[in-house]
Amino acid sequence: MPSDLAKKKAAKKKEAAKSRSRTKKPDENGEGGGAEGQEDGAASNGVESLGKELDAFELEKTNARAVTGVLASHPNSTDVHVASLSLTFHGQELMSDTSLELNSGRRYGLIGLNGTGKSMLLSAIGHREIPIPEHIDIYHLTREMPPSEKTALQCVMEVDEQRIKLEKEAERLAAEDSECEKLMDLYERLEELDADKAQVRASRILHGLGFTPAMMQKKMKDFSGGWRMRVALSRALYLKPFMLLLDEPTNHLDLEACVWLEEELAQFKRILVLISHSQDFLNGVCTNIMHLHQRKLKYYTGNYDQYVKTRQELEEHQMKRFNWEQDQISHMKNYIARFGHGSAKLARQAQSKEKTLQKMVASGLTEKVVDDKTLSFYFPSCGKIPPPVIMVQNVNFRYSDDTPYIYKNLEFGIDLDSRVALVGPNGAGKSTLLKLLYGELRPSDGMIRKNSHVKIGRYHQHLTEQLELDLSPLEYMMKCYPAIKEKEEMRKIIGRYGLTGKQQVSPIRNLSDGQKCRVCFAWLAWQNPHLLFLDEPTNHLDIETIDALGDAINEYDGGMMLVSHDFRLISQVAQEIWVCENQTITKWNRDILAYKENLKSKIAKQMHDF
Structure with a gap:
């Protein structure tokens, strides 16, 4: 039972909440309440939609999904237990008669093979298709902030809608049970949203994710999609919802921001459900692992290694x-x-x-252990080309005459035995360098010489956009490589990249993001390149697929340049680490884990000085 002092404190907070509700500040238009919460907050249905309506694709997925389950925890509890949970998508059973158990104060890593339904489960939770009490507010980060006239700082700080909802919920719970554990948490949340502390907290979060003070005042319409995604993530961290759902939050981040986010999420004290392909990130954040396997959720205590x-x-x-x-x-x-x-x-x-x-x-007999399907990626032998394959001589580069130089006086060579990982902060030019070497961009000064026979295979984050969604993977690959006449031969090729059975003949639009990436890898490998340029290749891949990719790179007889925020993949495949920063490239003479520790020290100093 709470002490008299605790009761008095709760009563005082309750009165303060009522007072705030009566003296609610007007929004920018002079109207009370504001619509921001409906646009990009934890909306009333519990999903972070960042738009007034779901887009057509999201709506189609929601309509094709059927979810059943029974709430097994107390309606006012801070824990969420759902029994007899089943989930189907387009008639395919992804989960069957399993249990969802999410306890307050725990951080769950949701893992499983691509296509098993991890993102589908998060979406169903976010849309409250699973019975979750209304007092558990949910923030499901699904997309970037929309372009607007608002600054990054304004977008993070706008909380009127959320504050009103929390105040109403606090009044309801106080009337039902004034000693409820959840009520104390709501009062704590309302204190965190206090306007006096808002700018300092919001600025600290944006700074941690790579924003300078000038960028914080920049309008949303002037940011790229990746930076607007960082603003959306900053807002999620600022609001501190009771249940935070993050699906691959590191996909748009550089290594430095990944390290900061790992430290930040490790302090999250409510319920966090996280999908991530990075074992390193899961180790740093998670207190529990949920494994989606054979249509069941299995629970493990500890981080990924445990x-x-x-x-x-x-x-x-x-x-x-x-x-x-x-x-x-x-x-x-x-x-x-x-x-x-x-x-x-x-x-x-x-x-x-x-x-x-x-x-x-x-x-009941003990079931035989069913292993996760293992796959082996494959990059065909590329043959030999005498060095140097690519020579970079006195190269300077900037995008236009009125923008600063990204690189000055670059001098290096790339051969078939090069295995290089490019690291450094966002905007330092990692992807730009790959585009220069590939030939998509031309140097402002200097010269890039390439062997006339070299073939370069470039994987980048937008490669899935070239896929024809109405075709199946089999049809798409047959169209791209007409020299392969036999469907069975092409089936075998696609199968090497983890797409089997119905997945090969289903429309690409029905595949998960990870499965679409596998189609891209099949397409890329069959170009038979001498050099692989891989720009964030792990986005949307499951852990087993990343391991298969690492093995394939190590067996490949060509050269490789990699941009990745996955410390483990870098440690598996890179023989050299080049740091892109301050308009130049310098070689890091220690391993990638030493680089991570260096980043941690650098970030701690920056946050202390901020």
Whole structure:
């Protein structure tokens, strides 16, 4: 029971909340309330939609989804337990009679193979298609902030709509149960949204995600989609909802911002559900792992490394039990077959064994461990080209005469044995360098010489946009590579990249983001390039696919340049780390984990000085 002091404090906060509600400030247009919450806040249906209506694609997905489940926790509890949860999409069963268990104060990493339904589950939670009490406000980050005249700082700080909802919910709970644990949390939330602290908190978050003071005052219409996504993420962190749903939040971030976000999310004290392909990021943030496997949610305590260890131990024990049961069953069946019609004594023993066998079956036998499907990516042999394959000589580059130089006096060479990871802050020119080497951009000064026979395969974040969504992966690849006449031969090729069975003949629009990326990798590999330029190749891929990609790169006999925020992939495949910063490129002489520690120290100093 709370002390008298706690009760008085709660009563005082309740009165303050009522007072704020009565003296609500007008918005920019002089009208009370503002519409920002409907546009880009935790909307009344619980989803962060960043628009007045769902786009056509999101609406189509919602209509094609069927969800059932029963709330098993107390309606006013801060924990959410849903029993008998099932989810289907276009008639395909993604989850069947499983349990969703989300406890306050825990940070869950949701993992599973591409296409198993991870993002679908987050979307169903965000849209409240799963029974979640109204007092649990949900913020599902789904897209970037829309272009507008508002500044980045304004977009993060606008909380009138959220404040009103929290005040109403606090009044409702106070009337029902003034000692409710959730009520105290609501009062704490209202204090966090206090206008006196707003600008300092919002500025700190934006700074952590890479915004300078000048950028914070820049209008949303002047930002690219990636930076507007950072504003949306900043807003999510600023609002501190009771349930925060993040699907691959690092996809638009550089390594420095990833390190800051990892530290920030590790302090989140409510309910966080996170989908991430980065083992390193999951290790730094998560207190629990939810594994979506065989249409069930399985729960593990600890971070990703602990999950791997625990799962291995459990599966070893399960297989021992399974093998023992199968041996017992085989022995009893043989005995029954041999002696079931023998002497009276042997027949009685056979009947006893038959009853024992029936009891074993009735009580439920141990299932055989079903491993995750393993796949092996493949980049065909590219043959030999004598060095130098690419020579960069005295190169300067800027986008126009009135913009600053991104690079000055670059001098280096790339050969078929080069394995380089490009790191550095956003805007330093990592993707720009790949475009220069590929030939999409021309140097402002200097020269880039390429071997006349070199073929470059470039993977980038927008490659999926070239896919023809109404075609199936099989049809698309047959169209791109008409020299391959036999469908069965093309099926085998696509299968190497983890697309099998119905996935090969379903329209590409029905595939998950990760499966679309696999189509792109199949298309890229079959160009048979001498050099791979990979710009954020891990976005939307599951952990197993990233490992397969790492193995394929290591077996590939051509050169590779990689831009990635995935520390683990860099550690797997890069032999050199080049830092792009301050208009030049410098070689980092230690490993990528030492670079991460260096970033942590740098960020801690920046945040202290900010």
